[in-house]
Amino acid sequence: MMAPSARRAVLLLRGLAGRHGGCGAALGQRCVSAEAAQAPLPRPLAPRTSLTSPVEHTAEQRGLWYTLQPGVVQRLFSQGGVPKQFLTQCQTFAETCLMVRQPSLTLMDFIRRSDLSLPPNKFLLYGRNGCGKTLSLVHATHFLADTDWLLVHVPWAPKWRRNFKEVAPSATIEGQYDHPLDAVLWLQHFKTQNAELLKTLQLVTQERYIWSRREVTEPDTPLGELVELGIGRARYSTDCVLALTSELKRHATEGRCKVAVVVDGINTFYSPVSRYRCEDRTLLDPKYFTLFQSFMQLFKSDWKNGIVVGSIDSLANEGWRRDSHLPRYLLRQQGWEALDPFIPIPIEDYDDLEMRSAIDYYLDRHWLQNPQAGSDIGRRELAALSAHNPYLLMQVCRPL
Amino acid sequence: MGSSSARSFSTLLEFTAGYVTSVRWITTTGKKVYVLDMRAQQLLRPLACRSLATSHPRAEIKAAAEEEFRTLEIGRKKRERFTAKTFKPATMLPPRYKQQKTDQDWGSVWPAARTFHPATVPFPVRQGYPASGQPTPDKWANAELMKIPNFLHLTPPVIKRQCEALKKFCTPWPAGLETTAKQEKHFPVTVSKSSYLHSSPTIRDPKARIVTLKVHLRSLDLDYHGRDKLLRLVGERYDADTDCLTLVADRCPLSQQNYDYCQYLLTVLYNESMKTEPWEHEKELVDLEKYVWEGSPSQAAAQNVVTARGINDAEELLKEYGQVVTDLHNEGEDEATVLRYQESVMKLLGLTDPQDTATASEPKYIQGERGQDKDGWVGQARRDWVVRGVKLWEEGCEGQRDRGVLQPPAQHHDKNRAFALLSLEDTSRHLRAFQKTQIG
Numbered sequence: 001m002m003a004p005s006a007r008r009a010v011l012l013l014r015g016l017a018g019r020h021g022g023c024g025a026a027l028g029q030r031c032v033s034a035e036a037a038q039a040p041l042p043r044p045l046a047p048r049t050s051l052t053s054p055v056e057h058t059a060e061q062r063g064l065w066y067t068l069q070p071g072v073v074q075r076l077f078s079q080g081g082v083p084k085q086f087l088t089q090c091q092t093f094a095e096t097c098l099m100v101r102q103p104s105l106t107l108m109d110f111i112r113r114s115d116l117s118l119p120p121n122k123f124l125l126y127g128r129n130g131c132g133k134t135l136s137l138v139h140a141t142h143f144l145a146d147t148d149w150l151l152v153h154v155p156w157a158p159k160w161r162r163n164f165k166e167v168a169p170s171a172t173i174e175g176q177y178d179h180p181l182d183a184v185l186w187l188q189h190f191k192t193q194n195a196e197l198l199k200t201l202q203l204v205t206q207e208r209y210i211w212s213r214r215e216v217t218e219p220d221t222p223l224g225e226l227v228e229l230g231i232g233r234a235r236y237s238t239d240c241v242l243a244l245t246s247e248l249k250r251h252a253t254e255g256r257c258k259v260a261v262v263v264d265g266i267n268t269f270y271s272p273v274s275r276y277r278c279e280d281r282t283l284l285d286p287k288y289f290t291l292f293q294s295f296m297q298l299f300k301s302d303w304k305n306g307i308v309v310g311s312i313d314s315l316a317n318e319g320w321r322r323d324s325h326l327p328r329y330l331l332r333q334q335g336w337e338a339l340d341p342f343i344p345i346p347i348e349d350y351d352d353l354e355m356r357s358a359i360d361y362y363l364d365r366h367w368l369q370n371p372q373a374g375s376d377i378g379r380r381e382l383a384a385l386s387a388h389n390p391y392l393l394m395q396v397c398r399p400l
Numbered sequence: 401m402g403s404s405s406a407r408s409f410s411t412l413l414e415f416t417a418g419y420v421t422s423v424r425w426i427t428t429t430g431k432k433v434y435v436l437d438m439r440a441q442q443l444l445r446p447l448a449c450r451s452l453a454t455s456h457p458r459a460e461i462k463a464a465a466e467e468e469f470r471t472l473e474i475g476r477k478k479r480e481r482f483t484a485k486t487f488k489p490a491t492m493l494p495p496r497y498k499q500q501k502t503d504q505d506w507g508s509v510w511p512a513a514r515t516f517h518p519a520t521v522p523f524p525v526r527q528g529y530p531a532s533g534q535p536t537p538d539k540w541a542n543a544e545l546m547k548i549p550n551f552l553h554l555t556p557p558v559i560k561r562q563c564e565a566l567k568k569f570c571t572p573w574p575a576g577l578e579t580t581a582k583q584e585k586h587f588p589v590t591v592s593k594s595s596y597l598h599s600s601p602t603i604r605d606p607k608a609r610i611v612t613l614k615v616h617l618r619s620l621d622l623d624y625h626g627r628d629k630l631l632r633l634v635g636e637r638y639d640a641d642t643d644c645l646t647l648v649a650d651r652c653p654l655s656q657q658n659y660d661y662c663q664y665l666l667t668v669l670y671n672e673s674m675k676t677e678p679w680e681h682e683k684e685l686v687d688l689e690k691y692v693w694e695g696s697p698s699q700a701a702a703q704n705v706v707t708a709r710g711i712n713d714a715e716e717l718l719k720e721y722g723q724v725v726t727d728l729h730n731e732g733e734d735e736a737t738v739l740r741y742q743e744s745v746m747k748l749l750g751l752t753d754p755q756d757t758a759t760a761s762e763p764k765y766i767q768g769e770r771g772q773d774k775d776g777w778v779g780q781a782r783r784d785w786v787v788r789g790v791k792l793w794e795e796g797c798e799g800q801r802d803r804g805v806l807q808p809p810a811q812h813h814d815k816n817r818a819f820a821l822l823s824l825e826d827t828s829r830h831l832r833a834f835q836k837t838q839i840g
Binding site: 110113114115118121301324326328329336341342343345 | 702708721733735739741749
């Protein structure tokens with residue numbers, strides 16, 4: 001029930017009760033006034049920037065769209081990292097474009113100014129659902145890749161806790177469990193991301209790894225071979241991951257490379273339940289996952305030449321622990337003690353500039369078919385319907 | 401009977417004889433009576449009637465001669481159109497308020513609580529949701545106005561008059577208890593109970609035994625430990641917003657007994673809180689009522705950072721960081737405390753941005769005032785401060801907006817407001833203005 005003035009305002013927005021009187025259109029059908037039909041609005045160009053590398057992005061590029069080269073997307077995000085719906089949209093648009101936003105610029109600025117001789121700085125993005133945490137991480141990952149950081153990238157950590165392919169008790173470590181197939185996939189992902197860098201850096205193992213009586217990895221073996229072993233032998237893949245991360249940590253401390261740990265949904269590491277049922281029918285605590293431990297050792301402050309970039313996502317937690325989007329609540333005491341001190345970077349909804357830019361991009365891509373979409377009132381309606389939330393805007397624009 | 405009628409009678413009889421199918425002999429007095437069947441009766445009836453009729457033969461002959469054919473009416477008879485009866489309304493008197501003077505004694509017009517009566521109320525007032533294209537319904541035959549309670553019997557002059565009348569039954573307010581603070585100082589404990597009276601077979605009500613005792617914790621002379629222990633003992637009975645402890649007793653059948661129990665309970669609570677049991681030293685980290693930064697992993701981590709950076713005079717930096725982390729936990733997590741944490745960590749890690757781009761996009765939230773007592777701690781005693789964070793974040797985020805950081809929308813007076821509530825001053829102003837229009 002609305003007051004008459006409010007109802008009139010909504011009708012005005014919908015074009016059903018304009019100054020010239022609303023036409024008798026059926027409900028739900030938009031009524032285009034005679035004026036608009038005569039002079040269609042000029043289609044705006046998407047505000048783009050030609051700088052394809054995030055290294056060159058500054059505050060001047062804020063709100064502009066930059067294109068990720070297909071090779072970059074293939075190399076960095078073939079196994080995930082970019083939200084599926086966004087990826088489908090990019091396929092429709094035949095290009096992968098990201099908006100340059102302030103939190104990403106801040107994060108890149110922090111990364112540039114970090115002192116790598118100190119223990120790794122931790123930058124965790126937080127915000128409400130649909131604000132752009134994952135895409136900001138994508139931007140940051142691209143930046144890190146372009147600045148020759150060795151990437152240890154976990155595309156979506158809760159997958160290993162909730163939707164794992166297989167969990168089996170570990171043969172090597174008593175009381176722990178590993179993910180044979182998920183570890184293989186991750187090693188492939190690591191290999192794809194860091195192929196060039198591994199070749200140039202020529203990092204070698206420093207320890208002896210005995211997998212079985214016949215399979216032994218001697219010291220001074222290139223790390224690439226260790227990765228290949230893990231990919232080939234699913235049985236030992238999780239232990240390979242553990243070995244790899246330990247080696248990288250050691251190499252980074254000794255100054256041979258700089259390692260960037262990028263984790264989407266970092267708070268899932270400190271969740272008390274997983275979906276795996278032990279033999280005694282209890283749900284397993286994820287701290288017994290070797291795969292989890294491999295990465296959690298990288299969150300400690302006992303190495304150098306490193307950086308930890310993550311996102312704290314309420315969807316990475318269990319359903320009953322999602323009331324707030326704030327970091328302390330989602331991380332729980334355990335996570336807080338492990339990650340403190342970290343710099344929390346808030347991700348907010350679109351402001352006016354970003355909203356305008358987003359709608360211009362959709363119009364440029366011919367995604368918004370309605371002729372009124374680009375008008376002032378159309379933009380205001382889109383902003384109202386999506387509540388300035390990027391994800392909701394995408395959903396709202398789908399049927400238009 | 402005349403000759404003609406006799407003739408007709410005889411012919412009729414002959415005719416009728418053919419219809420006589422059954423003849424019943426009724427002999428009551430020995431006479432034989434012929435009873436004819438229906439058809440025969442019908443045929444003979446007019447004759448019978450005529451024979452019974454006492455009429456002059458000449459008149460009969462005349463009627464027979466002047467007799468015309470009956471008109472056969474086909475179709476509906478034309479009836480007269482009945483015009484609707486026009487009810488003339490009884491001459492109505494003009495509404496009463498037109499005869500009311502502007503300086504009348506309103507208390508006499510509306511002496512007691514009364515359903516709204518539009519003709520007596522001298523000002524225009526509208527209430528209700530307007531129909532499409534219509535103004536808000538006016539006061540005439542307005543069920544909404546009649547349903548709701550009105551306080552037209554309690555205008556300030558009437559109240560004043562009633563107070564004056566009651567004054568002679570009152571005793572003076574005790575000297576030395578003028579302000580709430582003084583009252584609380586001398587009479588910190590409030591005991592309340594309700595009495596009920598029924599006009600039914602029993603006049604009693606079991607709810608009359610309930611006794612409530614309220615006391616502010618600031619009136620009790622408790623130290624930090626005592627207060628913490630008391631709060632753990634009473635749990636939900638303490639309201640942090642009003643700093644009030646409420647004890648409700650209904651376990652005994654009589655209110656006197658419940659009152660005694662309340663007194664006993666308060667005494668016991670206070671005495672137990674002041675005591676320190678020998679096992680209380682076993683209190684662990686998880687039992688702490690508030691977050692203590694000293695000795696926590698957070699302090700160790702911050703110390704590591706400072707050592708790694710090689711800063712010599714790091715005490716202030718660490719102290720500020722510790723304060724911020726303590727606030728984050730004790731006051732609850734919200735956007736403001738997280739932002740302060742961010743700034744503190746930036747300082748700790750040496751990443752303070754001269755251009756302040758990190759926090760440029762965020763407006764600086766101003767911390768709202770939270771009730772803090774002399775010990776500097778806020779509110780509830782809870783073991784898990786994360787739960788507390790959850791409890792308070794609802795106040796924090798949304799509360800920040802409500803506490804005036806984001807200005808509330810300006811009050812605008814929409815003409816089409818469905819609900820028109822006038823204050824008493826506006827009422828009297830309206831009344832005067834309306835009266836003026838009526839008069840002049």
